[in-house]
Amino acid sequence: MNSRNAVLPIILILGLIIIPPVFAEPSVSIIMEKTTYSYCEKLFYTIKVSEITGDPAIIHIRDESGKGSSAIPIPISDFENPIPSLIAFQEEIFPLGKYFIDVQYSGSETTAEFTLIDSNKICIPEVIKPILANWLSGNISDGFLMDAIQKYISTDIIVVPFEINESNVYDIEIPEWVKNVGYWWIEGDITDDDFSQAFNYLLERKIISSSSLFNNEI
Known part of the structure; x- marks a missing residue:
């Protein structure tokens, strides 16, 4: 048997080996309505995913010092999921400065940021x-x-x-x-x-x- 004929059975055997498919983690991104807010305004953004896995997105919002919210689970039912805040930014709760939105979803993570500024606009507390x-x-x-x-x-x-x-x-x-x-x-x-x-x-x-x-x- 020449070398060419010897190689052929090896190729056939390798062809029978099932190579497990490689699954990529779903991607996740944050689409911000805008990146600058002031008191009395409500935060609004959209979580965009490449695949609906049935897992919730886990959200943390933190300030520049690292102080942040507890984990907020958000159901993901569409490829684009609008996330409107229920309350407006209030001076008594939110100091001025930069904030970060961290999102974890099915093994993927992403971060977006926005800045809270003082616009000198009259703002009545939500309470x-x-x-x-x-x-x-x-x-x-x-x-x-x-x-x-x-x-x-x-x-x-x-x-x-x-x-x-x-x-x-x-x-x-x-x-x-x-x-x-x-x-x-x-x-x-x-x-x-x-x-x-x-x-x-x-x-x-x-x-x-x-x-x-x-x-x-x-």
Whole structure:
């Protein structure tokens, strides 16, 4: 048997060996809506994957110091998965600076970054919305709404010219038509700046007032 004929059986034998297929890990990427945010704005980004494996994406958001959120599992049901934040950036929670979004998905990892800046825009804390909604529904009194505004909103935004305490909290009076301003703000028809200007005007004109304070002045 010549060398050419000897090589042929070896080739045939090698051809019978099953080489296991090589599976690449699914790729994952982050598509940012924008890379600069300010207070009152909500973070929005999209997680894009090359394959739907049934695994969730695990998200961490951290700041420049490394301080970050706990793991956030996000179900991945499409190749592009929008991730809207439920709450806006608030000064009391988020310091200014650079932030990073880390995503792990089926063995792959990726990171995107954005910067939080101070735009000097009027920003009312999100905690006011459920309180205002309860006021609009008649579940809390006028005084409790104004007490929350005084506690949670900076005096740079809304100035309540009288102290609210246990003795006068039920004496605060807000005209019924002012609820329209609350509805407009919750629905997004007016801005935080519009809302604060409206309440400051009502307070300055004593349209929102404490009846006990008024009686004392008389």
